[in-house]
Amino acid sequence: MPVADDFEQATVTLPKPEPGAVQVRNQWMSVDPYMRGRMRDVKSYLPPFALGEVMQGGAVGTVMTSNDPRLKEGDTVVSMFGWREAFNAPADAPGLMKVDTTALAPEMYLGVAGLTGLTAYLGVQEVANVKQGDVVFISAAAGAVGSVACQIAKIQGATVIGSAGGAEKVEFVRSLGVDTVIDYKAEPDLTAALQRAAPQGISVYFDNVGGAHLEAALAVAKPFARFALCGMIDGANDSASAVHGLVSIVRKRLRLEGFITSDRFDQIPRFLGEMVPWIGSGKIKSAQTVDQGIEHAVDAFLKLFHGGNVGKMLVKL
Amino acid sequence: MPVADDFEQATVTLPKPEPGAVQVRNQWMSVDPYMRGRMRDVKSYLPPFALGEVMQGGAVGTVMTSNDPRLKEGDTVVSMFGWREAFNAPADAPGLMKVDTTALAPEMYLGVAGLTGLTAYLGVQEVANVKQGDVVFISAAAGAVGSVACQIAKIQGATVIGSAGGAEKVEFVRSLGVDTVIDYKAEPDLTAALQRAAPQGISVYFDNVGGAHLEAALAVAKPFARFALCGMIDGANDSASAVHGLVSIVRKRLRLEGFITSDRFDQIPRFLGEMVPWIGSGKIKSAQTVDQGIEHAVDAFLKLFHGGNVGKMLVKL
Numbered sequence: 001m002p003v004a005d006d007f008e009q010a011t012v013t014l015p016k017p018e019p020g021a022v023q024v025r026n027q028w029m030s031v032d033p034y035m036r037g038r039m040r041d042v043k044s045y046l047p048p049f050a051l052g053e054v055m056q057g058g059a060v061g062t063v064m065t066s067n068d069p070r071l072k073e074g075d076t077v078v079s080m081f082g083w084r085e086a087f088n089a090p091a092d093a094p095g096l097m098k099v100d101t102t103a104l105a106p107e108m109y110l111g112v113a114g115l116t117g118l119t120a121y122l123g124v125q126e127v128a129n130v131k132q133g134d135v136v137f138i139s140a141a142a143g144a145v146g147s148v149a150c151q152i153a154k155i156q157g158a159t160v161i162g163s164a165g166g167a168e169k170v171e172f173v174r175s176l177g178v179d180t181v182i183d184y185k186a187e188p189d190l191t192a193a194l195q196r197a198a199p200q201g202i203s204v205y206f207d208n209v210g211g212a213h214l215e216a217a218l219a220v221a222k223p224f225a226r227f228a229l230c231g232m233i234d235g236a237n238d239s240a241s242a243v244h245g246l247v248s249i250v251r252k253r254l255r256l257e258g259f260i261t262s263d264r265f266d267q268i269p270r271f272l273g274e275m276v277p278w279i280g281s282g283k284i285k286s287a288q289t290v291d292q293g294i295e296h297a298v299d300a301f302l303k304l305f306h307g308g309n310v311g312k313m314l315v316k317l
Numbered sequence: 318m319p320v321a322d323d324f325e326q327a328t329v330t331l332p333k334p335e336p337g338a339v340q341v342r343n344q345w346m347s348v349d350p351y352m353r354g355r356m357r358d359v360k361s362y363l364p365p366f367a368l369g370e371v372m373q374g375g376a377v378g379t380v381m382t383s384n385d386p387r388l389k390e391g392d393t394v395v396s397m398f399g400w401r402e403a404f405n406a407p408a409d410a411p412g413l414m415k416v417d418t419t420a421l422a423p424e425m426y427l428g429v430a431g432l433t434g435l436t437a438y439l440g441v442q443e444v445a446n447v448k449q450g451d452v453v454f455i456s457a458a459a460g461a462v463g464s465v466a467c468q469i470a471k472i473q474g475a476t477v478i479g480s481a482g483g484a485e486k487v488e489f490v491r492s493l494g495v496d497t498v499i500d501y502k503a504e505p506d507l508t509a510a511l512q513r514a515a516p517q518g519i520s521v522y523f524d525n526v527g528g529a530h531l532e533a534a535l536a537v538a539k540p541f542a543r544f545a546l547c548g549m550i551d552g553a554n555d556s557a558s559a560v561h562g563l564v565s566i567v568r569k570r571l572r573l574e575g576f577i578t579s580d581r582f583d584q585i586p587r588f589l590g591e592m593v594p595w596i597g598s599g600k601i602k603s604a605q606t607v608d609q610g611i612e613h614a615v616d617a618f619l620k621l622f623h624g625g626n627v628g629k630m631l632v633k634l
Contacts (some may be wrong), residue, residue, distance in 0.1 A: 037568070210563060229567050242559035246527060249575035250546050251354070258566040284352040 001305060002039060007055075007298045019067050019089040021097075024077055025086045026061035029294075029315045030110040031301040032144075046262070055297075057084040058115060060099070060106045061317075066091070076101045078109050083297050085317050103276060111312035112148055112286040113275055119230055120148035120206075120208060120260045120269045126158065127228035127259050128204045132157030135198050137217055140208035140231065141178065142169035144312035149206050150178050151284045158204070161197045163190075163213060165307050172287060172310050184213070190215040207231060211241055218248040227256040287311025318622060319356060324372075324615045334405040336384050339413075341394055342403045343378035343507075345397045346611075346632045347427040348618040349461075350548060363579070367591040372382050373399040375415070375432060377423045379632075383408070386418050393418045393424050393502055400614050402634050420593060425575035428629035431593055436547055436578045438588045441473065444545035445521045449474030452515050454534055455549065457525035458495065459486035461629035467495050468601045475521070480507075480530060482624050489604060489627050503532070510531040524548060528558055535565040544573040604628025 017311045018024045035057060060083065063075040068091035080095035081087045089096055099109050110116060111135065123145075124130045127286060131156040136153045140146040141162025153160045154177050162178040164170050165185040173181045179198040194202070194216045201222035207214055208231030217227065248254060278284040289309040291300040294317055303309050322392055334340045352374055355366045365374060376399065380392040385408035388394065397412035398404045405415055416426050428434060440462075441447045453470045457463040458479025470477045471494050479495040481487050482502040487603050490498045497514040504510040511519070511533045518539035524531055525548030534544065565571060595601040606626040608617040 037354070201330075214563070231567065242561045243563050244559045249573060250548065250574070250577070253575045253580065254573075254575055256566060256571075256574075258568070258570045259529050260567070260570055263570065 002302060003177045004116065004196040004298050006039070009092055009295060014086055014088060017067050020092075021067055021088050022063050022071050022077075023086065023088050023228055024061045024079065024080075025061045025064050026084060026317050028060045028107045028110055028299065029083060029317060030058040030114070031297060031304060031313050031315065032116070033304050035301065036305070052197060054082050054084055058082075058110050060109050061086075063103050068092075070100060074264050076106050077115070083294065085294055094296075103280060107288065107314055107316075108279070110233070110287065110314060111144060111288060112279060112284060113272065115261055116144040116312055117148050117275055117284075118264075118268065118271050119303060120152055121204050121275065122259060122264055122267060123228040123230055124149050124152045126264070126267070126317070128206060128226045130156045130158050131203055134158040134202065134203045135161070135222075136204040136206065137161045137163070137194060137198065137202045137220075138178075138206040138208070138300055139163045139213040139217075141173045141181070142310050143208060143311075145230065146208050147173065147176060147287060147311050148284065151174050151278075153204075153206075154178070155278065155283055156251070160211045161194070161202070163194075169307075169310055176285060191219045201225070204228070212241065215245050218243075218245045218254070221248060221252050221254055223252045225252065227253050227254060229256060230260070231260045288314050290314050290316050292316050318351065319619060321615050321619070324610060329402055331405060334382055334384050338384055338407050339380050339388050339394075339398065339410075340382040340403065340405050341378040342381050343376045343396075343401060343634050345377045345424045346400060346614065346634060347375040347425055347431070347614070348614060348621060348630050348632060349374060349433070350621050351584075351621070352618065371399050371401055373397055375399075375427050376401070377426050378403075385409075385584065388415060389568045393423050395431070400611065402611055403484065404438060411506055412441050413584060420597060424605065424631055424633075425596070425603065427631060428461060428599060428605060429596060430589065432542055432578055433461040434465050434592055434601075435588050437460045437469055438546055438592065439581055439584060440523050440545040441466050441469040441575060441591070443541045443581070443584070444574050445523065447473045447475050447521055450477040452478070452517065452539075453521040453523065454478045454511060454515065454519040454532075454537075455495075455523040455525075456480045456530040458490045458493075458498070459627050461626075462547065462574075463523070463525050464493060464604060464628050465601065467493050468595075470523075471495070472595065472600055472634065478519070480511075486624075486627055493602060508536045511537045518542070521545070527560065527562070529558055535560075535571070536564045538565060538569050540569045542571050545572060546573060547576045547577070559614050605631050607631050607633050611632050 004107050059077050063071050070091045076099050130153050136158045138146050138149050142164040158176045161180045162173040163182045163184050164173045170181045170183045182193045203222050203225050205217035205227045207229040288311050297315050302314050377395050382386050387408045392415050429576040447470050453475045455466050456461050459481040467479050477495045478497045480499045480501050481490045487498045487500045499510045520539050520542050522534035522544045524546040614632050617632050
C-alpha cells in the first residue's frame with residue numbers, strides 16, 4: 001500500500017513554451033487506481049513510473065500560451081502529463097486533445113466522458129456484452145468505473161446488483177437506479193448476500209476489486225456467465241491474495257476476460273457517440289469526490305484504496 | 318479424496334432383457350476424473366451419484382441378446398451405464414450406440430476416439446483455437462486428455478510444452494513429439510521451469526489440474542493468452558485450494574474459459590471426421606493404463622488422483 005512518504009512535491013519554474021508548443025494551466029487532475037500498478041518496477045502494459053519523475057495521468061486545463069495554430073489561447077484540453085499545475089508540451093503531443101465544453105463540463109472528460117467512463121462502457125458493452133435479461137453484479141459500484149457501469153447495464157435492460165461499502169455509498173448507488181445494493185461492509189458473508197440478491201444466479205460480473213467479491217461471483221454465477229475483469233484493486237496492493245473456488249470456471253463453463261482501456265482507444269468515437277447523449281438526457285448521472293489543491297493529490301490518490309471516494313476522484317487545482 | 322471404503326461391490330442376478338431391450342456384456346469400462354465431481358451432493362452440470370446406485374460412466378461391450386431389430390447379437394456398443402460387467406437396457410437408451418470396430422479397436426471409443434479425445438479436441442480447436450505460431454502449455458500431458466491435446470496442438474503447428482510427473486511419464490510425453498516436457502515433480506519452482514521453457518511466454522494454456530500449474534501459466538502468459546480450462550483435478554478434491562496471481566488476468570488481458578464436453582456433443586461428427594484419419598495415419602498415438610477386473614475399478618479410479626496412470630485409464634473386464 002503506498003504511503004505519503006513515497007511522494008514528494010517540487011516547485012519548479014516553467015520556461016516559456018518553445019515554437020510549436022503550448023503552455024497549459026491545469027484546472028482538474030485525475031487520480032486513478034491503475035497508477036498503483038505503475039508504482040512497481042515490473043514490466044506491465046504500461047511502463048513503470050520512474051523515481052523522481054512526475055506522476056503521469058489525466059488532466060484537463062486551459063491553454064494560456066500557444067505557439068502553434070492548432071490550439072488557441074483559452075482552449076480547453078485534456079492531457080496525460082499528470083500531477084502538475086501547469087506544463088509546456090508540443091501541440092501535437094500524444095494524449096493532448098482539445099475538447100468541446102459546450103455540452104459537458106470540463107471535468108467530465110476525466111470521468112464519465114473520459115477514461116473511466118470508457119472503461120465502464122467497454123466492460124459492459126464489449127467484453128460482457130450485456131443484454132436485456134442479464135443479471136449483472138458490479139463491485140465497487142460507487143466508484144468511478146462501477147457507477148457508470150451500473151447505469152450502462154440498466155440502459156441495456158439488465159437487472160443490476162451493485163456492491164458498495166457503507167451507508168453513504170449504498171445510498172448513492174441506489175440513486176443510480178440499481179435494483180439491489182449490497183453493503184459489503186455490513187455483510188458477514190458476501191456470497192450469501194449475493195445469493196439472496198440473485199436467487200437464480202448472476203449472468204455477468206463486472207469486477208473492479210478481485211478478492212472476496214470475485215469469489216462470491218464465482219459461487220453465485222449461472223452456467224455460462226461472463227466476467228469482465230478490469231480492476232482487481234485487492235490484487236494490486238497484495239500480491240499474496242489468493243482466490244478460492246476457481247473450479248466453478250469449469251463446472252459452470254464461465255468465461256473470464258481481462259481488459260485494459262488503453263488497448264481499445266479505437267472505440268472512443270463510438271463511446272462518445274453514445275455517452276454524450278446519455279449524459280445530456282440524464283440517463284447517465286455522474287458523481288465526483290473533489291479534493292482541492294495539488295498538495296492534496298497524494299491523499300486523494302490514497303483514498304482510492306481505502307474506500308474514501310464516491311464516484312470519480314478528482315483534484316481541483 | 319475418495320477412499321476404497323466409499324465403494325461397495327455387489328453381485329446381482331441379471332434377468333432376461335425385456336422386449337425392445339438388449340443384454341450387453343461389457344469388455345472395457347472407463348474411470349474418469351469427472352466422476353469425483355458427481356460424488357458430492359451438490360447441484361452441478363451433471364446430477365450427483367446416489368448412494369447405493371451404480372457408478373455411471375462410459376463402457377464398451379458386446380450385445381449378447383437383442384430383443385430389438387436395431388441391434389444384433391455380436392454388435393459392439395458404447396454405453397453410459399457404468400461400472401458393471403453386464404446390463405440390460407432399451408435398445409434406444411441415451412448414450413447406447415453401436416460403434417464401428419473395423420478401423421479402431423473397441424477401447425479406443427473410451428479414449429482417443431471417445432469423450433477424452435473429444436475433450437482434448439474441443440479445448441485445443443474450439444476454446445483455445447490453437448494456430449501455427451502459438452506456444453501452448455498443457456498440464457497433465459501424460460493423461461488421457463492431455464496426451465491427445467498435445468498431439469492435436471502439434472498437428473496445428475504450435476510449439477507445445479507439456480507437464481508431467483516422473484521420468485516414465487516425461488518419456489511418454491516426449492514420445493508424442495512435444496517440444497519441451499517439464500517434470501513438475503522434479504522442479505522446485507514450476508513457474509521458473511515454465512519461464513525457461515517459454516522465454517517469450519505462452520499464448521495458450523490447456524488446464525487439466527488447476528492449482529500451481531494454473532499459477533505458473535498466469536505468471537508466464539503473454540498478453541492476450543487464451544486459457545481453456547476443463548479439469549482442475551486439484552480443485553475437485555480440495556475446495557480450499559486457492560490460486561494466487563489472478564491480477565495477471567487484467568494486466569495481460571487474458572481470457573479464461575471453462576468448458577464441459579457434454580455441452581458440445583454436436584461436435585462429435587466433426588471430431589470423428591478429423592480424429593479417425595489422424596489415428597489411422599499415426600498422427601495421433603494413444604496410450605492406456607489398463608487394470609484387470611471389476612474388483613480393481615476403485616483402485617483404477619483412485620490412481621487418477623495420485624498420478625498413477627499414463628494415458629487413458631481403463632478397466633478390462
